[in-house]
Amino acid sequence: MEEELVEKHGKIFLGFSDLRFKAELEVVSKVWSLDRSAEVNLDDIYSTLLYLKPTLKQFEQEIKEVELRTEKSVIVPNYQVLNYFNQARKLQKTVIFVSDIYLPKEHIEKILTISGYNGYDKLFVSCAVGTNKASGKLFDVVINDLKIKPEEILHIGDSEGSDIQQARLKGINAYQVPRAANLLNTSRYSSDKYQEYELKKTASESLFCGLQKNYLLNGSKREGVEQNSSYSIGYEILGPLCYGFVSWIIQHAEAKNIKHLYFIAREGWFLKKVFDEINLVAKTDIISHYFYASRRALFFPLISRPVSEFLFSFLVSKGSTKLSKYLKTLELEIDDERLRKLGFQSQDDLIDAKQNPQDRSRLEELFDSETEQLERLANEEKSNYLEYLQQVEMLSNNNIGLVDSGWFGNGQKKLQQIIEPSNPAANIFGFYLALHEQAKDKFDEKSLGYGYLYQFDNFNNDIESFLEISRMVEVFLSAPAESLKKFSKKDGVLGPVFMKKNDNPKLHPTVAQMHEGALDFVRDFVRVPTQQIPTLPNHLVANLLEKFIENPTEEEAFSIGTLPYDAKAIADDNEPMFAFPEVKLTDLLKNPLSLDKEFKNTFWRSAYYQNHKSPILKFFLRYTQKYFIIKDPSLSKVYDVVYRTYKKIKK
Structure with a gap:
């Protein structure tokens, strides 16, 4: 939003994204301090925003329209939920949507339509009803409106608190689907080394994280x-x-x-x-x-x-x-x-x-x-x-x-x-x-x-x-x-x-x-x-690559670790593998130096470790190789004992 508004109207909109976030935080905090079951809407948020920066009053309607259009442009369906929806329609079930959101009900209706949700029976939007799922009171509204017993309802959602716990407190059956944000390996998107860059995400960075979440959720x-x-x-x-x-x-x-x-x-x-x-x-x-x-x-x-x-x-x-x-x-x-x-x-x-x-x-x-x-x-x-x-x-x-x-x-x-x-x-x-x-x-x-x-x-x-x-x-x-x-x-x-x-x-x-x-x-x-x-930005990509190399998943380690590699390019199948161990426990017992030598010659140390199936060999690597020791200060005392023993064996 800010990029579009600055390009059109100039410097007056610099810092708009922070202002918009601050306005929402202030109005929600104020309303919830009085009544946790109360809900705010888009007009409430913009009233606070214009109070914080009155010079934007002339743009009020345009800003709201830009926000709604931007929101609609980045929305993608959760295909797992869409599949459940289509199955329910085939079974001729009554299907309703219940949402905690500050956006207008008519806007949510448009989003549901473009996302493929056609033919549902009712839509309950918290800001239109005046209460929310987070307090449980919106479920009371749904039960009274449908005039059915709570146990006859199956509620599907991704929030542990609002969708699962509150629904079950009302006697409603609840099923939790994965939340996109929880699927993202957040360790690859944060780092002490690059902390100074993480204070404010750009629009591109936010969209990037959203795209990755969508891939993990929907493929x-x-x-x-x-x-x-x-x-x-x-x-x-x-x-x-x-x-x-x-x-x-x-x-x-x-x-x-x-x-x-x-x-x-x-x-x-x-x-x-x-x-x-x-x-x-x-x-x-x-x-x-x-x-x-x-x-x-x-x-x-x-x-x-x-x-x-x-x-x-x-x-x-x-x-x-x-x-x-x-x-x-x-x-x-x-x-x-x-x-x-x-x-x-x-x-x-x-x-x-x-x-x-x-x-x-x-x-x-x-x-x-x-x-x-x-x-x-x-x-x-x-x-x-x-x-x-x-x-x-x-x-x-x-x-x-x-x-x-x-x-x-x-x-x-x-x-x-x-x-x-x-x-x-x-x-x-x-x-x-x-x-x-x-x-x-x-x-x-x-x-x-x-x-x-x-x-x-x-x-x-x-x-x-x-x-x-x-x-x-x-x-x-x-x-x-x-x-x-x-x-x-x-x-x-x-x-x-x-x-x-x-x-x-x-x-x-x-x-x-x-x-x-x-x-x-x-x-x-x-x-x-x-x-x-x-x-x-380079810091985001550098961190992503470094964390991938430092801590690959088992699947990632195996996928690349088993590639034939000749230190110049992907090689013929008879070349050594990139990061896959050949030393077995019996080899270590015959030659105590064999594991150390192979580890030092591997092309990707973390993957080599991951690809070892023997817990004994993994233990030996973890407590004898400096590469692992320096990453975990708590290992230093154990390292001192094991490393001294190892040095004696090596001699």
Whole structure:
């Protein structure tokens, strides 16, 4: 209401929502202090409101009409109750409605009609009758009006006090249906960390909570949807995350006159889908592109000498890796005889260049010996990539918007270096779900970075919590595509070449269901009745994601925890699972370190714990792992005893 009235009449209506709430509270408190069974109506509330702010007197009738229209626009039926209503009509029962409400009776009649309640017998509205269910006296009015015995009535409602207790005190049978507000996991919508933001909810936040309550009560309104845990994660977590992020990007893009948004592969694949859904309603003139890029494709064309030092900066990974993987990634052609001269037996040699000095020295020598071949390959790739950038209009736009998940800004810096010689006037604006503190030095006045959830945050130096968030985002934003290697030409036609050959990449069914739920949320929320496209503040979405990661339900933990995961993308089924335990009690007895090792290697600690079925193993985790101890100070004394024992076993 306030948004609409301020847009139409200006600053005089700033703070109207607080004033409206205060007026209702004052008049109800005053009336109930004299008689708890008495009831107020809309006119009573507005008389008090106009007393508090007389300058609004000229708008009295208009304000009432706006409130009634707004109320009607956000009402949705409770389908469980509607089903009961239709069954009662088929059985030719007398059906009446009894409501404690300050709104006019004729307005409630309209709401019932548009909600599908047609053919009822009577309607009792507290403000029209002059008394209410909360005191029980409205039930007396109903019994006397119907002229039947109380035990012949079945009252259905969602309030424990007004609908159940008061009805039964009058001898009426009562049945309680779930209350939407009670179904909402309120812990995910409140936080000590973000408490300062919770003093006043915006219209968008209120509508968001209402939409989530409606989903929990009624489920998806779309036919043919399989509503399982994966779909619900999409609707309740991924949908708000992506919607909040993309609507925030749109605000920035319009303010900065950005006409082209480039959604970077692969996480950008689903984010572009979300943008396109929102833009169907927002109708901006921004053009969205799915943009091919990767660490490999952006770094290698910028090769510099010594090439071994350059390649080690982005290509060489921890752990043992086959030499053939590095050669294949670089498309470096070296025969076996030359490899033997450099100290290798074959391309199948396992090398650990990060930890083994001898392996590092051999690999450095190999790279440096092939400097000319590597520079030729890099220059060819750079030429092809520049042609691709020209095709997608990145070399002709002065304001370029990049969209990705995050986290360190390395890709944007490399892209800037590729673009700048051909388009020195370009300003690059990177929009990310989150930016780590270490990303600060990757940006400058011509290449800026913005984080939606976190802006240059160090996550209290808790690297594991940061990694859990980034991994979860990778799972959420999985795409049916392999990572880009480079662009090349075939028969004169430019096209992408991927790190793995996969002619038919598909989403894992669990991820596909999450995406389906998320897009349904986006479609529902972008169409809620507000003056402008609704937005979601970053603190609300950050808290939602953090609480989901910290405390998933059993269904959520199993749904995502059992996904195959290779730390880069959703993987083949033979890869380790995201957060599902393999260590059993017998394994722990044989090797006391096995549980500790597996826990430290899992990708999602809370889900790993949830997915353990053994109470003994769960107990052991809870009282030996710092992750759980620091969350519950009351465990400190028990921890001291158990942890000392555990350390002895470990030794």
